[in-house]
Amino acid sequence: MYLGVDYYPEHWPSDMMDEDMDRIKAMGANTVRIGEFAWHLMEPVEGQYDFSYFDRVIEKLKERELKVIFGTPTATFPAWLSKKYPEIVAKNIDGKVYAFGGRRIYCYNSEVYRDKVEAIVTALSEHYKDEKSIVSWQIDNELGHEGSDQCYCETCHKGFQNFLKEKYETVDVMNRTYGTIFWGQSYNDFDEVPLPTETITTHNPSLLVDWAHFRSKSINDFAKLQIDILRRQIRPEQKIIHNLFGGFFNRAYDQNVLADRLDVVAYDNYPVWGGLEKPLSPEHIAMTLDYIRGLKNKNFWVVEELMGAQGHTVIGYLPRPGQASLWAHQAMARGCESLLFFRYRGMTHGAEQFCQGILDSDNQDNDKLDEVKSFFAQIKSNEGVYKSEIKGEIAVLYDYINRWAWAAQPQSEAFDIEKEILRFYRPFYSYQQMVDVRKLECDLEAYKVVCLPAMMVLSDERVNQLENYIQNGGIVIFGYRSGLKDLSNNIRFGCNPVQKLCGIKVKNYESLGNDVTVQVVTQVGDGHSFNVWREMIEPVEAESLCHYTDAFYKQYSGATRRTIGKGAVYYIGGGADDAFMKTVASDVLSECGIQHTQLPEGIECVVREGVRILLNHNAFKVSFDEIELKPFEVKWI
Ligand code: GAL
Numbered sequence: 045m046y047l048g049v050d051y052y053p054e055h056w057p058s059d060m061m062d063e064d065m066d067r068i069k070a071m072g073a074n075t076v077r078i079g080e081f082a083w084h085l086m087e088p089v090e091g092q093y094d095f096s097y098f099d100r101v102i103e104k105l106k107e108r109e110l111k112v113i114f115g116t117p118t119a120t121f122p123a124w125l126s127k128k129y130p131e132i133v134a135k136n137i138d139g140k141v142y143a144f145g146g147r148r149i150y151c152y153n154s155e156v157y158r159d160k161v162e163a164i165v166t167a168l169s170e171h172y173k174d175e176k177s178i179v180s181w182q183i184d185n186e187l188g189h190e191g192s193d194q195c196y197c198e199t200c201h202k203g204f205q206n207f208l209k210e211k212y213e214t215v216d217v218m219n220r221t222y223g224t225i226f227w228g229q230s231y232n233d234f235d236e237v238p239l240p241t242e243t244i245t246t247h248n249p250s251l252l253v254d255w256a257h258f259r260s261k262s263i264n265d266f267a268k269l270q271i272d273i274l275r276r277q278i279r280p281e282q283k284i285i286h287n288l289f290g291g292f293f294n295r296a297y298d299q300n301v302l303a304d305r306l307d308v309v310a311y312d313n314y315p316v317w318g319g320l321e322k323p324l325s326p327e328h329i330a331m332t333l334d335y336i337r338g339l340k341n342k343n344f345w346v347v348e349e350l351m352g353a354q355g356h357t358v359i360g361y362l363p364r365p366g367q368a369s370l371w372a373h374q375a376m377a378r379g380c381e382s383l384l385f386f387r388y389r390g391m392t393h394g395a396e397q398f399c400q401g402i403l404d405s406d407n408q409d410n411d412k413l414d415e416v417k418s419f420f421a422q423i424k425s426n427e428g429v430y431k432s433e434i435k436g437e438i439a440v441l442y443d444y445i446n447r448w449a450w451a452a453q454p455q456s457e458a459f460d461i462e463k464e465i466l467r468f469y470r471p472f473y474s475y476q477q478m479v480d481v482r483k484l485e486c487d488l489e490a491y492k493v494v495c496l497p498a499m500m501v502l503s504d505e506r507v508n509q510l511e512n513y514i515q516n517g518g519i520v521i522f523g524y525r526s527g528l529k530d531l532s533n534n535i536r537f538g539c540n541p542v543q544k545l546c547g548i549k550v551k552n553y554e555s556l557g558n559d560v561t562v563q564v565v566t567q568v569g570d571g572h573s574f575n576v577w578r579e580m581i582e583p584v585e586a587e588s589l590c591h592y593t594d595a596f597y598k599q600y601s602g603a604t605r606r607t608i609g610k611g612a613v614y615y616i617g618g619g620a621d622d623a624f625m626k627t628v629a630s631d632v633l634s635e636c637g638i639q640h641t642q643l644p645e646g647i648e649c650v651v652r653e654g655v656r657i658l659l660n661h662n663a664f665k666v667s668f669d670e671i672e673l674k675p676f677e678v679k680w681i
Pocket of ligand 1: 185289312348355386396399
């Protein structure tokens with residue numbers, strides 16, 4: 045188990061290094077991450093590599109038996125590189141070249157950049173190939189984050205056209221798939237296909253999804269280049285990782301592809317950042333952690349766990365005393381098995397002056413340091429628990445193609461895919477169930493219940509597999525719009541296979557904008573509301589769970605259930621409120637024989653190896669079942 049800090053010794057005078065490392069050791073750390081962003085230090089002049097600075101750092105770390113996670117420095121390149129090769133820099137959607145100064149401004153498809161990356165990563169890993177204190181290599185930093193998933197340069201334009209040529213082989217097939225007959229947009233050649241930059245109205249929805257595929261491939265190919273070099277050079281016991289960021293559903297970047305190539309998935313856990321006035325809700329943080337675990341369906345690492353307020357130009361919420369370590373404990377409870385805090389000390393210069401570290405610019409011991417020390421001590425005393433495997437009985441599935449299709453056409457002003465996933469996740473979380481957040485293609489048989497929120501794009505093949513799964517006793521809960529489109533992001537002509545499976549006919553639908561809700565009543569008379577979206581369902585061979593109350597649509601159902609073989613399928617035809625979703629979740633859990641209880645709001649409970657890990661996310665004391673939890677307290681029972 046690696047516990048430690050992100051340490052950037054190069055930010056500080058060299059004579060501070062010994063004292064820093066002594067303090068890192070004294071806080072209970074056994075590992076530091078170094079190297080990220082230090083390309084200029086390693087190659088100050090083109091082709092002249094110099095790793096002597098990090099040789100010294102590593103020697104000193106070894107003297108203290110501190111292990112190393114080494115980051116390849118490719119997220120920021122030296123100024124000489126873009127001066128000499130300006131074509132490496134990415135262009136934004138307006139066709140403007142990014143200025144040197146930020147980070148991750150390179151184009152993933154630039155041949156020159158890829159060559160330079162290959163050279164530095166090869167030289168670096170060659171230099172350290174016998175260094176046993178390096179336990180892991182992290183490639184780059186948060187690929188695709190901060191808008192770096194997009195680039196609209198000429199190289200990417202050509203690359204996109206070639207990608208389409210490879211995918212469709214002939215332009216006629218592409219024309220037919222896209223339906224370019226509409227608005228007379230048929231192409232004679234792939235070289236006529238535009239970049240999806242600004243146009244009036246919107247681009248073709250199939251083209252937009254293909255663009256996202258292409259962007260995703262660009263990032264994943266770039267990552268693979270580094271992974272392949274490291275695989276050749278390093279020892280097998282050294283883990284290749286990458287630090288994934290939150291907000292992944294909002295990027296043209298399928299992280300599953302990368303996860304398959306990594307040894308361990310690592311995550312940067314920032315429950316609050318920038319100008320946010322309050323942190324993400326506990327269940328939202330939990331869902332992202334469960335997504336990270338789901339990428340490899342294995343335990344993961346957190347290589348950046350916030351310890352203090354963060355922000356570049358605007359700063360937001362300050363984690364309350366004990367709250368940042370509570371989030372670290374939550375990550376551990378949900379499958380993290382090594383954790384590093386970002387960062388040892390906040391920097392007085394540069395763009396991240398307001399990203400707090402454990403220590404601040406006064407360099408004094410403080411409450412954050414105490415929090416980190418007790419966190420490390422508590423984790424070490426429960427180490428065995430955190431090595432154990434986690435397997436949920438409930439799965440909430442997502443799909444990147446589906447996500448990209450929704451991004452092209454959100455259909456409701458209020459639509460947000462992450463909120464839709466959370467809509468299905470939250471009720472099971474509130475019943476203290478461990479939920480696996482997995483990609484659509486995962487093994488269904490591993491679960492008793494499978495939820496598919498807003499799964500608009502779905503193949504016939506997957507619908508058939510879901511049907512078999514239900515026949516054999518599985519329970520599936522579909523969200524609205526499910527099965528509407530094929531994998532090319534076109535509406536199916538004729539029958540929607542999901543509606544057929546659910547025994548329903550969606551007669552019409554309505555997009556509910558921001559702050560619009562409609563009322564539904566259940567069979568037992570409870571009143572609930574739908575937001576974002578609603579569908580007018582005719583339950584042909586299904587039981588209705590609720591119906592609308594407004595004059596024109598009260599004959600229609602809003603949600604249904606159908607028994608099929610040994611299992612059942614639910615269809616929730618709108619953005620149902622939390623109470624409605626909880627009722628569905630409770631019924632489903634009872635049907636599966638899964639015991640479920642609710643704890644007081646803000647209390648999270650995860651059971652690992654018979655140990656109940658209780659986390660109080662509230663800023664106040666909570667008592668229940670003869671247990672008392674102070675604000676932000678964690679207890680093992
Ligand atoms: C992370 C990033 C770090 C640093 C940190 C500041 O997203 O990986 O390099 O920028 O945010 O909070």
